[in-house]
Each structure stands twice: as structure tokens, then as C-alpha cells.
Amino acid sequence: MSIIRQESLFDIYDLLEMEPTQRYEAIISEIDVDAILYQVNKKSRLGAPVKLNYAAMIISLCVRIIERIPTIKDLIKRLKDDPLFKWNCGFLVSDETPSEAAYSRLITKLSDSNTLELAQETVLFQxxxxxxxxxxxVAIDATHFEARDQAPAKEEKTKTEPKKRGRKSxxxxxxxxxxxxxxxxxxxxxxxxxxAQLPVPLTELRNEVPQDPKWGIKKNSEGKNVxxxxxKGHLAVGTSSQYILQSLFSSGSLNDGKAAIPLLKGIHERLSLSSLRYQTMDAGYDYDPVYVQVNRMGQQSVIAYNKRNESDPIGFDKHFAPTCFREHxxxxxxxxxxxxxxxxxxxxxxxxxATEGLCQKxxxxxxxxxxxRYTAPARGSKAWKSIFKRRTAVERVNAYLKEYYQLDNIRYRTGKRAKVHFDIVTLIYNASKLASDRINSMLHQNIAA
Structure with a gap:
């Protein structure tokens, strides 16, 4: 499988190898922490005063992902044992180290707002x-990750009455x-x-996504059910820049194809990218409404075809190109x-x-x-295959998120709080990408000078 690599002098690998202080500064500086702080801070002067440094707590949640610290408990221990680490997270010497309960309240506040999604958009706009x-x-695909808790016992299905045989009147x-x-x-x-999703507004589409942990199923490379x-995390990734342009968090049982339209509408309505021409996906997204949505956006679909026991049309080949009298x-x-x-x-x-009029020119x-059936470029053509190969970019980003950004390390019991973890992971990834691109741009300018 080919992997699309962006040629550069400096990339995310180099960023992750930098000294902690420089790495934190480079990544966190790309995030609008003040906007997030405004959503979680106390709005009224009434009541007990807030003694916690919420800004530093937000930064420490981001640093936990960067440093791959597995739990909040381990994060607190690191803050207590390492004064330099605590200072790098933005805490003052006089600040008390927050408790697990304090972090839990912060996660709850973040889960009740869309501030992390807005912070993500700010990074993308920049x-x-x-x-x-x-x-x-743009390449669209989904990746799965397990919940913290074990799956509940399956309910026994009640026996239903046998269906009446025979044709209905x-x-x-x-x-x-x-x-x-x-x-x-x-x-x-x-x-x-x-x-049914086509006429629904984007806000409603995102608000109605099921988020509770559920059983999911997918075929592996050997064709066996896993x-x-x-x-599930659903991502729409730019194939050359490899930024996450849109993301969606859902239950594991959600069909991949049902996440396509919210992602597509998000790209179309929230981002002004006039350069986009193609949307590429695997056969799991081969549904008519997905093609309709892409066409409404003025773009072309490059999606693998899923035959679903359909017979080949007469007069056309397997890629729906017309055939001549001799079946070429x-x-x-x-x-x-x-x-x-x-x-x-x-x-x-x-x-x-041709001379007999039996072969149309x-x-x-x-x-x-x-x-x-009919896409531009046409199915089976070299141009179509070349664009479809770019889909590996989203697979590479999925691997990044799991290997370096703890996507599969969910530590929360509810889907609403697990979504906070997912949003922080995707936000940190895009911030890291922006930081590395800026450093790379400066290196190019210095070489040119």
C-alpha cells in the first residue's frame, strides 16, 4: 500500500523529538486557550471564589496527550513530583495541584459546550x-477504538410469532x-x-449523532469480522496537507456511510476551500445520497463501487464504460x-x-x-485510480492519532466525556501540524535567504 508523504525539512516526527519546553510552546501557542477558558470559567462574581488555575489545567490536559500520560491520576502525580513540568504547564509556584475531582469538573464543563470544536476551526482557519x-x-474514513468499560451482557431476544406465509392482499x-x-x-x-440526512441542517446532524458505547463490527484485511x-472516529483529511478538516465522534455501531454527509456538509459550510475538487472514500461509503451531496457541493466523487449482488449492465464493462459490438x-x-x-x-x-456503421466513434x-456509476474522472481510468490512491492519507492520520496522540486510550465511562478526549486529540494533532508547517516554512525562508 502506497503512503503519501509530504516532502519537508521538518515534520511532526521532528516536532515530537524537540525539548519539552519548546514542544509545548510550539503546539499550545496554536490553540486559543483564552476562548476555551471563557467557556469553563465562572461567569458570576457571586459564590465562592475560584482558586484553581483553569488555564493551566486546560494546558495540562493538552500536554497529557503530547506526553502520552495514560491517566489523569498519573498527570497529577507528575505535576506534584516534577516542578519544571508543572511550570511548563502554566501553573505558578503558589498554585495548588488540582485534584482528580477538579479535572473531572473541568471535563464536564468542556463536554457541555462546543468550545473544543470552535478551537479546532480557529486552527484550520489560520x-x-x-x-x-x-x-x-479530501479522503474520508473511520477508525474504531474501544471503551474503557467492558461490554454489558447481551440481552436475550424474545421469540416473535412466525410470519404468515403467502402473498398479502x-x-x-x-x-x-x-x-x-x-x-x-x-x-x-x-x-x-x-x-433522510440530505435536507437536515448541519447543526442538527452533529447534535443527533449517537455517542454511547456500542458494539461495532468491521472486516479486517483477511475478510474476517472483527x-x-x-x-468510532470519523475523519475528513486533506490528502496533501494531511490536516483533519472535519471530524465526528460516534458510537461504534454507526454505519460509516451515515457519517459521510455530516462531514461533507461541515467542509462545505464551515471551510472556504475553493481548491477542493474530489472526495475519495472506500466502498463503505458507496451510497446514492453521498454522491448527491458531493455533486451539490460542485465536486466529484471518487468512491470504490460496492456491487451488492448487482448484475453487470448489458453493453457496459465492470467500470460502466460502454463496450463496442465486439465487447471491447x-x-x-x-x-x-x-x-x-x-x-x-x-x-x-x-x-x-467502423465502415459498416457498427462501431460508434x-x-x-x-x-x-x-x-x-458515472464519476469524473471515469471509473477504472488511470486518473481515477491515481486519485483513489490518495485515500491512504486518512489511514496514515488514523495511525498517527493512535500511535502518538492516545486516540485509543479512552479513560471515561460516558460517550459525552469520551468525545472530549477525541476532540482534544484531533485539536492537538492539527495544532502540531500547524506548528511543524510554520517551522518548516521558516527553514525554507532561511535557506532561500
Whole structure:
């Protein structure tokens, strides 16, 4: 599997090898700690005075991820035993070391607001303004991580009455369809079909995401089912810059395809990236509504096709390119953006059937006739394969988050608090990326000078 690497003089690996004081300063300086502090600080002068240094506590939560300190208990011990570490986290000599209960209250305050998501957007806006995010392709994928607690015992399913055999009458079928429609309408948003997400506003889409730990299932590289109890992190990553452009935290049971539209809408509505042209995903996202959303954004879908027991259409090959009378596939030539039309040319230069009018020279098809089958560039073409290979960027970022940023070290029992851990991890990663890009840019300027 090819891995996309960004050629640079200085990267995240080098940043993580810097001295602690320099590393903390480089990463934390990219985060708007004051905005986070405003959300968790006491708003009224009434009541007992706040003796804790909340700003230093927020920084220490970030440093815990950078230093890979496994638990809050270990963090507190380090603060007590290492005065230099405590000072690097922003605590004063006179400040008391916070207790586990104090950190727990801070996590609760963070979980009740979206301040970490706003801090993430601030980092992204800064990276865009400085020209570090100029991607033309976004890769979307999910990664799983286990919950702290063991899975509860599975409930025994109650036996249902056997279904009546035989064909339903017209009246019975109409009644059954009406009952099914009512049942579908009463379901939570993420238990409905994916097309139900298309008209829903982004804010509602993000607020309705299930976050409690659940059983998840996924096939591994050997084709075997892997089960876990916990959560999923859904990421939309710029394939060249490797910034996390959008992220979503959910229960482990959520289908990957149901997270695509919230991520896509987040990119479209929250980020002004005119350079984007392609959205690439694996076969787990091969659903018609996903293609519709990408098309509404004025971009192209490069998504692996999932046949789902579908038969190959007559007159077309497995990539839906038209075939000639002798069953040779037409060659993809170009895409007309004005008319949204794919152009295919005759497969053979000197076709003996051309003079008899049995071999069409040019074949054109509008992608809007079937957005899932017809993509630009066309499926199976060298251009399509080249763009699809960029999807490995999101896999690399997933590996970064687990290996260096403790994504799979969830220490909280509820999904709401586990999301705080996920948001801090993605925030620290993007801040680290921005810090390394800035240092790299300075090195280039010094060399040029």
C-alpha cells in the first residue's frame, strides 16, 4: 500500500523529538486557550471564589496527550513530583495541584459546550490563511477504538410469532406499507436511511449523532469480522496537507456511510476551500445520497463501487464504460464540466466494423444520469485510480492519532466525556501540524535567504 508523504525539512516526527519546553510552546501557542477558558470559567462574581488555575489545567490536559500520560491520576502525580513540568504547564509556584475531582469538573464543563470544536476551526482557519491547506482532494474514513468499560451482557431476544406465509392482499400490503412508513418516520435520525440526512441542517446532524458505547463490527484485511465495544472516529483529511478538516465522534455501531454527509456538509459550510475538487472514500461509503451531496457541493466523487449482488449492465464493462459490438471497452477521454458529460472514444484505431456503421466513434454520457456509476474522472481510468490512491492519507492520520496522540486510550465511562478526549486529540494533532508547517516554512525562508 502506497503512503503519501509530504516532502519537508521538518515534520511532526521532528516536532515530537524537540525539548519539552519548546514542544509545548510550539503546539499550545496554536490553540486559543483564552476562548476555551471563557467557556469553563465562572461567569458570576457571586459564590465562592475560584482558586484553581483553569488555564493551566486546560494546558495540562493538552500536554497529557503530547506526553502520552495514560491517566489523569498519573498527570497529577507528575505535576506534584516534577516542578519544571508543572511550570511548563502554566501553573505558578503558589498554585495548588488540582485534584482528580477538579479535572473531572473541568471535563464536564468542556463536554457541555462546543468550545473544543470552535478551537479546532480557529486552527484550520489560520492554516488556510497562511496557505498550508491548498488540497484538491479530501479522503474520508473511520477508525474504531474501544471503551474503557467492558461490554454489558447481551440481552436475550424474545421469540416473535412466525410470519404468515403467502402473498398479502392489496389492502393488507397498503396497510403494511403505511405502518412501515410511520415506523421509519418515528426512528432517530441516524437509524433512518441515509437519504433522510440530505435536507437536515448541519447543526442538527452533529447534535443527533449517537455517542454511547456500542458494539461495532468491521472486516479486517483477511475478510474476517472483527467486533469491538466502544466508539468510532470519523475523519475528513486533506490528502496533501494531511490536516483533519472535519471530524465526528460516534458510537461504534454507526454505519460509516451515515457519517459521510455530516462531514461533507461541515467542509462545505464551515471551510472556504475553493481548491477542493474530489472526495475519495472506500466502498463503505458507496451510497446514492453521498454522491448527491458531493455533486451539490460542485465536486466529484471518487468512491470504490460496492456491487451488492448487482448484475453487470448489458453493453457496459465492470467500470460502466460502454463496450463496442465486439465487447471491447471504450477508452475514457475527458470530462466536460459545462455539460457534466464523460467522453469515451473508440477502443480500436482501425476497427473493421467502423465502415459498416457498427462501431460508434465517440460515446458521451452525463454523470447526472447515475451519479453512483458515472464519476469524473471515469471509473477504472488511470486518473481515477491515481486519485483513489490518495485515500491512504486518512489511514496514515488514523495511525498517527493512535500511535502518538492516545486516540485509543479512552479513560471515561460516558460517550459525552469520551468525545472530549477525541476532540482534544484531533485539536492537538492539527495544532502540531500547524506548528511543524510554520517551522518548516521558516527553514525554507532561511535557506532561500
Amino acid at each position: 492554516a488556510i490563511a497562511e496557505g498550508f491547506i491548498i488540497d484538491d482532494t 392489496k389492502a393488507e400490503r397498503e396497510q403494511w406499507l403505511e405502518e412501515q412508513a410511520k415506523k421509519e418516520a418515528s426512528l432517530p435520525l441516524y437509524e433512518k436511511k441515509i437519504e 467486533f469491538w465495544y466502544g466508539y 471497452s471504450y477508452r475514457y477521454d475527458s470530462f466536460d464540466t459545462k455539460y457534466e458529460t464523460l467522453k469515451y472514444t473508440r477502443p480500436c484505431k482501425d476497427c473493421p466494423l 465517440i460515446y458521451k454520457v452525463k454523470i447526472t444520469t447515475n451519479l453512483r
